[in-house]
Amino acid sequence: MSARPDGQQSLSAAFGRPLVLAVFVLTLLFLVAPIVVTFVASFARDWTGVLPSGFVSVRHWERVLGFAAYQDAADYSLRLGEMLATLPRDPFAAFGKTPLFRSVFLALGGVAINLVVGVPIAYAVARYDFRGREWLNAIAVLPLAPGIILGIAFLRAYPELSGTDFGLIVGYSLLKAPFMVLAVQSSFEAMELRQLEESARSLGASWLRTFLVVVVPNAKRGIVSGAIICWALAAAEFNFSYVVYSRGARPLALFLKANISNSSFETTAAAVSVFFVLIAGVTLALQLLGNRGFATR
């Protein structure tokens, strides 16, 4: 591994860096460009030529949000208009009318279960040493089954329940639990768990109280990040929702699918952009907590 005797630079010294950078830039463009184009196109009146035209038009946004009618009879909107109209009369029913709030609610339900399930097991694995710990950890951080398989299992095991709010919430919570466990674990790893627990207990706090009053508040950041990540992923879960969905307002992912399959390109761009805005908001919230995007480590 010595320098070349002839003094020439090796091939990789000359081309390695530009090559890696080229792949990097291409990857970046590949991942980011369609997002930007979609967002921009959602404000165009139409896109028939090479580039979208007719800026700035909010027509497609009005359509997907539910303030203007779709071209044909079908309505794949978020029905916010309808919701606002119902709100004064029957506020309870109003929120059930829009996919947006149903998804928010379903995903929140999933997060609630994830908190109860994910925080304790993350603590067990991070704090204690026991037989089968490694495997338990693997089970907790690896998704057990993907959305479509779990969906079929749900249809079979809970034919009545699977399409209801309850079925969706339970399914989401199992599917997204690994992300909660990982986020919380990364907080726990930075803490001196044993000393913390033992200090509190020596001061007279029972173990349960120690867990609730000292351990959990100290891991607040990881827990909140985990909750946000799980919420966003549950709101975006398509495969499971698609298999088990039966009635009621469409979950967000199905609203997207309905638009992708049926609406005009520009309207779909607006629908997908609604989702982008949601995810951008979540990313921002995570950054305020000191994380970088969805990276849990």
Next chain:
Amino acid sequence: MSRITIDDVTKRFGDTTAVDGVSLDIDDGEILGVVGPSGCGKTTTLRTLAGFETPTSGRVLFDGDDVTHRPPETRNVGLVFQSYALFENMTVRQNVEFGPKMQGVSGDERRERATDLLSMLGIPELADRDPATLSGGQRQRVGLARALAIEPHILLLDEPMTGLDAKLKTRLREEVGDLLSELDVTALYVTHDQVEAMEMCDSIAVMNDGQVEQVGTPREVYESPASSFVSEFVSLDVPDFAFVDGAP
């Protein structure tokens, strides 16, 4: 404070014996230093006293009361770690008040105790600070105040000075030593640093391989070691150790 007895305690983890038939007595108000190389069982002995390990055989007595099988939270022992383990979700004052609060001490008395302790340790101005903003020495004092706030039967110190710089160590050693004698605290002081133990403790137990090789005053241990191990271990770093006036 109390008189503490460790009666023929053995602790095994699987096939390894961490503590092998250790018996120690700590008189009311006495500071016992436990020294020895790493892995000699001194930390396990401390953890047995605190209740975080239940001995395989033997008993632990507080004032003649058998506490061997009692959980740590009911033992009323103060614990000071090398890593301090302050609760970062609370202020310094809340840290110090935590123990009394768990014991159901009234709010007024808690505040009073915390204020007293913090001034006694020379850090009254830190009361409302966030522990994350403190220096190593300051954290150490908060940890000590927190442990003392429950008026423990015994104070357990697990390598509390390790990780501090030499200068600070010397100063804290004096201050903490004075404070402990002044408060008449019963304490077990675990350290691998013989000098530290000799300066701060009333008597010293030298441990090796899970057993106690010798117990005595620092002077006894230094001047008439009971075994070649003790003589080697004690003389290792203290060629010119000068016994301070008043030390036994």
Next chain:
Amino acid sequence: MDAEDAPTSTPNLSDSAPRSARLPDSVRALVAPRTERDRERRRILALCAPFLVLAAVAGIYPLAEMARISVSEARFVSTGFSVDAYVDLATNQYLRRAAWNTLWFGLATTAVSLLAATATAHALQKYTLPAEDLLVTLLSFPVSLPGIVAAFMIIVLLGNTGLLTNAVAWFAGESAIDLAVATGVAGLFIAYCYSMIPRALLLLRGSYAEVNERAEEAARSLGASPARTFYHVTLPQIKPGLIGAFILTFRTALAIFGTVLVLQAMRVWTYEIDYVLSNGFQIQLAAAMAVVWFVFVLAFTVLGLKYTSAEVGL
């Protein structure tokens, strides 16, 4: 504090001993723990219990029911034992083809995604890039996008009115419709990569962050070329992460469904599962296919984790 003030809430052990003496030791330790280690075991159990309950109710029981119906004699009720569904599955040439498609497509997209992600992680970690935090945020943004959106992203790039399609058509003077590849196999391939690259990147950045840079600098100063340094110093260090990323990215590839549903370019296993469900609700066959998928992925993951140095972080 005097000994009298000490809490005396501990149960009187001599009283409870005879009652629990008949129980086996392990049970007794849980009911009436005497040592700190027993109490700790009880705590571990309590901490794991909620997860185990969820895994049982939402995972294991439904999956078991699914496995049961796949070998049922009747169509909608689990009764008797019959492997008809599996015989169907094994003899159906469309399904064999779908299985083959799924595997080669999964492997190929995983390989490409890992390559792109490794280069990207390398650039992020080793090179000084402007606005690095922003770049990381942008690159991890697509992690949260569902497969159907990934499919739409490819339509945006390569569909009939797609950006690249139009640009190429404009330069080449050809019809955009002829050039659009979004709904072909190539488009699907790229859509898979769109979902998988950010996930692989997330995993590899973790491995890269732990690479010992001193060793790399030492190798460089000894005259090793960047390629040799990478091969001999960096690669061995990120290898566990790379294998872990391979396992997880491949799992992701096998699980992709929404993307295929939108682009409809090729029939893969998940798509066939949905197809037999939507066409006549053949739940037995669908369940059998799901069982095959599940067993394959489980075996693959377990073997992968057990027999390689794989490190799984996510």
